[in-house]
Amino acid sequence: MLCCDFQYLRADFKLNIQFEMQDQLLGIVGASGSGKSTFLKNLVGLLHPTQGSIQFNQQVLFDQQKNIHVPMHQRKIALIFQNALLFPHMNVQQNLMYAEKQVNHADRKFHFNEIVDLLELKPLIHRKAHQLSGGEAQRVSIGRALLSSPHLLLLDEPLTGLDHQLKQQILPFLKRLKEEIDLPMIYVTHHVDELVFLHAEILMLEQGKLMPATYQFSS
Numbered sequence: 001m002l003c004c005d006f007q008y009l010r011a012d013f014k015l016n017i018q019f020e021m022q023d024q025l026l027g028i029v030g031a032s033g034s035g036k037s038t039f040l041k042n043l044v045g046l047l048h049p050t051q052g053s054i055q056f057n058q059q060v061l062f063d064q065q066k067n068i069h070v071p072m073h074q075r076k077i078a079l080i081f082q083n084a085l086l087f088p089h090m091n092v093q094q095n096l097m098y099a100e101k102q103v104n105h106a107d108r109k110f111h112f113n114e115i116v117d118l119l120e121l122k123p124l125i126h127r128k129a130h131q132l133s134g135g136e137a138q139r140v141s142i143g144r145a146l147l148s149s150p151h152l153l154l155l156d157e158p159l160t161g162l163d164h165q166l167k168q169q170i171l172p173f174l175k176r177l178k179e180e181i182d183l184p185m186i187y188v189t190h191h192v193d194e195l196v197f198l199h200a201e202i203l204m205l206e207q208g209k210l211m212p213a214t215y216q217f218s219s
């Protein structure tokens, strides 16, 4: 599925990634500054590794030696950030439909009604972004990412900034994604309890190095 062997160098930071993703949901836990966002940005194509390669579903997305660099919009990888980034002048329905319209009919993996049902967005459909709570906005942002029909979904601390109660509301939706839709996901977070709840396979990122989790997590 996803096969990474690359380094990314920044003035005083080195990211060193070697792994093959086997499971449908990979969780990566790491402290602040360990390189979680930098890792995801290399996968999605916002940053380019300094050396090495990234392959996804037999397609080479990046290979420094062969000078291959598939641009972001051709990677079919969606990235959800910490804060939901919705178009403020559009309502929820328009935000979702905008994403769906960017994809040819034949390439659509998910459809509007299916995603509205999955994420229970119907009651919110006519609200503008500023009329949504943080948790509701993040649900819409997940819906919008799904309607872009990605083949891999990256979640960068999607619950950061939400209070405990909102986190408890969103986590079951994320679990539903894992259980009900056929889409590999990588979920990075500071909080291992979120990954345990989602029954993710867990790796650790420590000072830019990705490694197996060295301790047992109980669920």
Ligand SMILES: Nc1ncnc2c1ncn2[C@@H]1O[C@H](COP(=O)(O)OP(=O)(O)OP(=O)(O)O)[C@@H](O)[C@H]1O
Pocket (backbone or CB within 6 Å): 010, 013, 030, 031, 032, 033, 034, 035, 036, 037, 038, 039, 190
């Ligand atoms: N645009 C940038 N320019 C220079 N250094 C950066 C930039 N973005 C991040 N860094 C540095 O790169 C390292 C990795 O940062 P990164 O944002 O990937 O960590 P993170 O694990 O996602 O952190 P957090 O959990 O706080 O979001 C850190 O040392 C950070 O200070």
